[in-house]
Amino acid sequence: MSVTTTKLAIDRVSKRFPVRGSNDTFTALEDITLEVRTGEFLVLVGPSGSGKSTLLDLLGGLTKPSSGEIRLDGVPITGPGLDRGIVFQQYALFPWRTARANIEFGLEAKGLPRRERRARAEEYLDLVGLTGFGDRYPHELSGGMKQRVAIARSLAFDPEVLLMDEPFAALDAQTRESLQDELLRIWRTTGKTILFITHGIDEAVYLGQRVAVLTSRPGRVKAVLEIDIAHDGGEDIRSTEDFRAHRHRIWSLLRGEVERAQGLELESRTESSASVASRTERPSHV
Template sequence: MSIKIRLSNVSKTFTTRAAAGVAPAPFVALQNINLDVRTGEFLTIVGPSGCGKSSLLDMIGGLSKPSSGEILLDGKPITGAALDRGIVFQQYALFPWRTALQNVAFALEARGMPKAERFEIAREHLALVGLSEFEGRYPHELSGGMRQRVAIARSLAHDPAVLLMDEPFAALDAQTRETLQGELLRIWERARKTVIFITHGLEEAVYLGQRVAVITSRPGRVKAVIDIPLRDRASTEDLRSTPEFGALRHQVWSLIKDEVVKAQALELS
């Protein structure tokens, strides 16, 4: 399988604000990240709070630049944001004055696509996320799970090669979250986009990912990348209760638990 995204010795350093009379100090968020993401792969990333996961996604999305190192997409350096990468955040970021259909069509409208064509594509993607009957609803008329589906449809509508997802289900209740996890897998199996999905949830990481990348406490480094050899996730009833799933979750937890303790100690220091 070909490599879609390659991160080579990527580091990110911020300059922190200092008290009066004290020189600003560098803050190393990520250090020497080396990671390959395969074409069409669903990769999940887990790590303790503050380890730099969101900063990593921002750099892949072109929203910020590495302090050092290189990020390649299809062998070419990422120099900024572009339509070849769609981003879904925890907050839905929908326009409240636009209907679901109009929200999904927004990126296509910005590209100057004719109205009939962009609405046809938007309807196809609302159908993909199971919201065909709600195209005329405004965000305040939709549940949280529905709003996140609209956000996913909007990100997919302009046909990005890569979908970047930063804890998109974290604000949802447990039942809605599990439902959307299954829906996301169904969408991924149909669209076969390259997906990078950040989460704090170990079960979510194992359930969704073909591989799970574990990031260390600050400064964030890649501690391990674990293959998840689960098949037919959506068709296996109560997959999370199987011994195979439990063993994989324990493997991820055994790698991350020390990092969580280190992160908590850093917060207290």
């Protein structure tokens, strides 16, 4: 009998930012508690402005929580580290490096010899389906190929967790679905723990073993759902009744949050316009 262990623990985490020009603070995340199991593919879905990317920054150690704690294998995260690989929505590749050299970047930080770096880079180029493209520069690659390089770079230095912030959002629908399948294949091959952030419900259901649903601002965990859909039957699972049922459950949880997020965005724009108008109408003194 296998024992389920916690790889990543988010313990009552909140994040507040100061509001420029005042003593007020803006709360992006509030009292987030969530565990990611070892080897799990967990998807985080929420409306725009729910703090999804803010949470990924905290997990990556790029910023620190205002309160609460994040632990990896029981050890508090206090900054960036090679135990976490991050794949962003934008490819974030170095334009002056070839695909192979981009993948080798993290391996250089780990101090691997040149020959070992090259062998590892070739291994991960093969893993993401880019054998033969190692000498290409980013401007010579399609969007989907760039994202494959970004995934390979994040995996090559063997992180404990792969953090992915809407990595397929900028791609066309066909490329996005193809890379979703590739990512599942890579996950099964490597056994990595993955936390994947998206605002797409279909993407969340297709990829996740579990889906955590965030509220509108400030982001809180509203529910965590188990997704029990098998991908090995050969049929298009997006057309199955199980897929539609999971999608409906998540949309039922999100619908009110999306409407509230849209209301908050409209309110913010209105307040901003009023502030600009007030400054414009203020009499000048010569």
